[in-house]
């Protein structure tokens with residue numbers, strides 16, 4: 001196992017100190033060194049067994065066997081009030097698709113985890129398929145260890161469609177009918193994926209956007225809680241965690257990705273990392289300046 005120790009990063013004044021550690025390691029080896037129930041949130045986007053540069057394609061059965069071992073370790077690490085978010089798409093073999101959330105579902109349930117949402121992450125760009133419809137969504141499968149889980153809706157509310165709508169009749173007539181902080185963002189999230197023109201793009205072929213993880217961090221953890229990504233890539237989960245004063249842990253088997261993650265974390269600490277802001281409207285070419293004001 002190659003280990004790259006995270007340097008003592010300078011912290012900006014608005015970021016309280018906390019654990020920040022990413023290593024170049026196989027996730028099962030890395031997790032073996034972590035304590036039971038020590039992590040509040042696990043967020044990850046795993047290899048889909050598609051033969052991408054960072055994975056060796058194997059049979060679906062052998063892939064699921066590997067996932068069974070990784071999930072068992074994650075469940076061991078998860079705090080009783082914790083959440084586990086597995087972000088997945090499809091395994092594709094000779095044009096036949098296997099939705100990974102469908103085949104992974106029984107594994108999570110076998111540990112007694114309870115599913116809270118299957119969030120549809122919708123994005124506008126990707127490959128154009130010729131023999132089936134082009135894929136434009138993946139899912140984030142949100143599981144908790146039990147019924148008493150940490151959950152904060154207010155930090156992730158989005159603007160209401162009609163913020164000034166008032167009760168029409170009854171004892172509350174004239175009062176605002178919606179929450180002044182905005183509405184629940186629902187279980188369909190439209191967030192741009194990280195393609196070449198995205199400000200977060202690195203050499204990683206499949207990084208997810210930081211804003212996607214920020215919503216999970218803000219709603220499922222409290223400040224100083226620990227967030228872990230077992231397939232950390234270039235550190236997007238750790239960045240979302242540190243941006244909001246949470247501890248961050250991660251590992252990836254590729255040393256180049258880990259080096260980039262460390263560089264991005266250092267940029268974040270220095271206030272120099274550019275990430276797409278949460279809540280920024282989707283670029284709309286029909287509007288002046290794409291609708292970005």
Ligand SMILES: C[S@@+](CC[C@H](N)C(=O)[O-])C[C@H]1O[C@@H](n2cnc3c(N)ncnc32)[C@H](O)[C@@H]1O
Pocket residue numbers: 025026027028044045046047054055204206207208209230231232233234235236237251252253254257
């Ligand atoms: C889909 S990518 C994750 C990208 C990440 N979400 C980001 O935004 O950078 C999956 C990652 O899993 C890593 N990986 C594959 N097998 C692994 C293993 N056994 N242990 C740790 N990392 C692994 C790959 O190197 C790859 O970077």
